[in-house]
Amino acid sequence: MAEHILITGCSGGGKSTLLAALAQRGHAVVREPGKRIVRSEMASGGDVLPWSNLEAFLWRALDMAREDLAHATDLKGPVFHDRGLLDAAVGLRDVFGVPFSVTMPGPFPYASPVIIAPPWPEHFSHTHERRHGFEEALDEYERICCTLDALGHPAISLPFADVATRVEWIERQLC
Numbered sequence: 001m002a003e004h005i006l007i008t009g010c011s012g013g014g015k016s017t018l019l020a021a022l023a024q025r026g027h028a029v030v031r032e033p034g035k036r037i038v039r040s041e042m043a044s045g046g047d048v049l050p051w052s053n054l055e056a057f058l059w060r061a062l063d064m065a066r067e068d069l070a071h072a073t074d075l076k077g078p079v080f081h082d083r084g085l086l087d088a089a090v091g092l093r094d095v096f097g098v099p100f101s102v103t104m105p106g107p108f109p110y111a112s113p114v115i116i117a118p119p120w121p122e123h124f125s126h127t128h129e130r131r132h133g134f135e136e137a138l139d140e141y142e143r144i145c146c147t148l149d150a151l152g153h154p155a156i157s158l159p160f161a162d163v164a165t166r167v168e169w170i171e172r173q174l175c
Contacts, residue, residue: 002028002075005174006084006110007158008144011137013117014163019082021163022170028075032082033064055096062088062103069109078111078174085109090147091140113154115170116145 007015016032023029034050037060041048048056065085072079089103119138148155156173158166 002072002077002079003111004069004072004084004109005078005080005115006086007080007115007117008083008087009115009117009158010119010141013119013141014158014166015082015117017163018117018158018166018170019080021167022080025167025171028072028077028079030068030072030079030081030084033061033068033088034083037061037064054091058088058091058096062092080170081110086114086147087140087144090143093147094143108151108153110153111174113156114148115174116141116148116155116157118157118160 007018009015016035019029019031034057037057038049040046047053048060050057061083062085065081065083065088068081068084072081085104089098089100092098092103093100119141145155159169161169
């Protein structure tokens with residue numbers, strides 16, 4: 001069975017770039033549910049978007065992350081997840097009051113430690129798909145860190161470095 005490794009943290013912290021580089025090195029990766037939802041909704045004219053229907057967006061991200069875990073169970077080696085259940089569950093809890101017992105029943109599905117991308121203001125930018133500001137990204141990062149701590153799941157921070165250095169760091173740490 002695969003070991004599921006969660007890479008979470010601050011928006012604009014380089015997670016997706018890192019996952020793309022890990023995939024190029026032959027590692028199994030699962031792309032961020034939120035980005036896939038935004039692209040799909042924008043292409044179809046849908047409104048399940050974080051800036052127009054946040055609750056529906058978070059529930060869809062949670063469902064997609066569950067499906068991702070189920071589909072990746074039989075892969076070999078570590079499977080790196082760009083965001084996942086935790087991110088959507090934290091949003092649902094903090095914004096809409098949905099308890100973890102509803103969104104994340106059962107054991108935490110990701111290996112310890114969780115990898116967390118720290119705030120990196122120099123890399124943060126607004127895009128067509130990322131409309132929130134750095135302050136909102138920082139708030140989300142803090143909520144995720146506090147949640148991991150409260151759940152007793154250790155996190156290790158990615159170094160502030162170029163993507164090749166980050167990939168090598170992860171391979172030394174976890175592979």
